[in-house]
Amino acid sequence: MTVVKDTGARAILPPFGEEHEELRQTVSRFVSKEIAPHVDEWEAAREFPRELYSRCAELGFLGLKFPEELGGQGGTHLHDAVWVEELARSGGSGGVAAGLNAHTSIAMPPIFKFGTEEQKQRWLPAGIAGEKIGALGITEPGAGSDVASLTTTAKRHGDTYVVNGAKTFITNGVRADFLVCACKTSEEGGHGGISFLVLEREMPGYEVSRKLEKMGWHSSDTGEISFTDVEVPAENLLGEENGGFKLIMANFAWERLLMAIGAVGAMQRLIEVTVAYAGEREAFGRPIGKFQAIRHQVAEMATLAETSRALTYNGLRLFHEGQDCIQEVSMAKLLTQRALLEIADQSLQIHGGYGYMREYGIERAVRDARLGPIGGGTDEIMKEIIGKTMGL
Ligand SMILES: Cc1cc2nc3c(=O)[nH]c(=O)nc-3n(C[C@H](O)[C@H](O)[C@H](O)COP(=O)(O)OP(=O)(O)OC[C@H]3O[C@@H](n4cnc5c(N)ncnc54)[C@H](O)[C@@H]3O)c2cc1C
Structure with a gap:
């Protein structure tokens, strides 16, 4: 393939x-x-x-x-x-x-x-229809991997929740019209005390506090959002009150699988571009792809990409069949994000100085790939999940 x-x-x-x-x-x-x-x-x-x-x-x-x-x-x-x-x-x-x-x-x-x-x-x-743009707000300045420790509160007063707190690193956070937002709805919070509310940007007290500058993903907006006494109608509660942790977990499976699938596509692109470049660029009188070192490097990249594809498609198949696939999806996320970073770096090396230049898009691939082992659950969290599914 x-x-x-x-x-x-x-x-x-x-x-x-x-x-x-x-x-x-x-x-x-x-x-x-x-x-x-x-x-x-x-x-x-x-x-x-x-x-x-x-x-x-x-x-x-x-x-x-x-x-x-x-x-x-x-x-x-x-x-x-x-x-x-x-x-x-x-x-x-x-x-x-x-x-x-x-x-x-x-x-x-x-x-x-x-x-x-x-x-x-x-x-x-x-x-x-693309008329209203959505974002998902889980991460907070003080709560990333430890999702259950989030502190944005939604206190119920009659038919309204009053929301106070802040979210950060939210993709589409600046332009989003609605935010599917995780809030603490019990004193204790934690696994049994989180709920999801849909907040809308025109609600008084909802403020995009900052657009963040990032290492990669430059064409996407990543925002910080603050909530000050935002009155949200109770009819905007998604699912059961205090049942939000289930929703977070359900969402993570697809998000992680998608990150793996995206990485598979990005790896394919890098290999195609690299093979073409190695066939054209000449050094010492012949195309660099004719040097054994480069040929073997590309072969290793392709093998890693193909392994990533096989693992990811297996997770996708299980997900599509409705089977329990948390272990396979976590493995796919873990393997593919590091694999993409490695392949992007190797592609840059094969492109030499041209790879380092903006116009070739390879340096962007390296920067963009660096988010993979962090976003949507870090490598360390993936390993925790995989280990736990093995009874450890
Ligand atoms: C560009 C970008 C876009 C994002 N988009 C969104 C979005 O749309 N919506 C959203 O809600 N979030 C979003 N995020 C947030 C992302 O999901 C978090 O960054 C991620 O979950 C990690 O949280 P953290 O950054 O707070 O790191 P932390 O949780 O503070 O972790 C810091 C380090 O400690 C390690 N660590 C933490 N706990 C453990 C443990 N138990 N064992 C071992 N190591 C541990 C981590 O692996 C990491 O290496 C985005 C982030 C970025 C950078």
């Missing part, structure tokens, strides 16, 4: 079938034509245009896994996986992928999975 074939076609690999490969071609054409040529400009501007959401919506990409009655395409998670992988492969921008996917794959799913019919109708059709 990783081998760059003359035809450019890829074999059908389970769990994907023919219809998914057709979708892949469509996504590839769109991303290559309408996203990739603008990435440098959007990176420099530190955001991609908001209209990109509506353009993606117009083509059906924001609603692939959502039912038609909500404005979606009526597909499955596999369709979404194709979108995420191909966006990473053809787009070459972690930031664009993060901004689009945070909306479709981590902010809207909890509403779809845990929301009432009325709540789904309120936020999802507008989200799927």
Whole structure:
């Protein structure tokens, strides 16, 4: 699969079938034509245009896994996986992928999975149409990996929750119209005292306090948000009061799988670009790809990418079949994020000085890849989870 074939076609690999490969071609054409040529400009501007959401919506990409009655395409998670992988492969921008996917794959799913019919109708059709942008707010200045220790409070007064606190590192945090927000709804907080509320940016007391400057993902906005006595109607509660930890865990599985799938797409891109470069760039009178050292380096990169793909597709298959896959998904997240970083670094090395220059996009790949072992649950947390699933 990783081998760059003359035809450019890829074999059908389970769990994907023919219809998914057709979708892949469509996504590839769109991303290559309408996203990739603008990435440098959007990176420099530190955001991609908001209209990109509506353009993606117009083509059906924001609603692939959502039912038609909500404005979606009526597909499955596999369709979404194709979108995420191909966006990473053809787009070459972690930031664009993060901004689009945070909306479709981590902010809207909890509403779809845990929301009432009325709540789904309120936020999802507008989200799927790209008219309203969503974000997921879990991380706080004082609570990252230890999610249960979050301190943003939502105190109930009659039909209203009054929310106070702050969230940080929120993807789409600056432009989001709605925030699916984890709050402490009991004195003790912790696993049995967290709930999710949907906050809307026009609510008094909701303030985007800062747009953060980052090492990578430059074209996505990452924000810090503060809440001062924000009055949120009780009808914005998602799922059961104090049942939010279940929601966090349910969301993490898909988020981590998507990060693994995105990494698989990004690795594929880097290998394609590197093979092409090694075939063209000459040193000592021949293409550098003819040097054994470079050839072996590329072979190792391809082997690591293929291992990552196999592990990730296995997790995806189990997830799609509704099987317990926490161990496999955590392993896929752990392996792929480090693998992508390593492959990006090796690709940069093979590109020599040109790899270090902005215009080739390789240095961006290295910077973008560095977030993988941190975001969506760190490597250390993945190892904890995997160890615990083994009874340790
Ligand atoms: C660009 C970006 C986008 C993000 N987007 C979002 C978003 O949209 N929504 C959102 O809610 N969050 C988001 N995050 C937050 C992200 O999920 C957290 O950064 C991540 O969960 C880690 O939390 P932390 O940064 O507070 O690190 P900490 O939890 O403070 O960890 C610091 C270090 O300690 C280690 N550590 C912590 N606990 C243990 C332990 N038990 N055993 C061993 N080591 C441990 C960690 O692995 C890490 O190496 C984003 C982050 C970034 C950087």
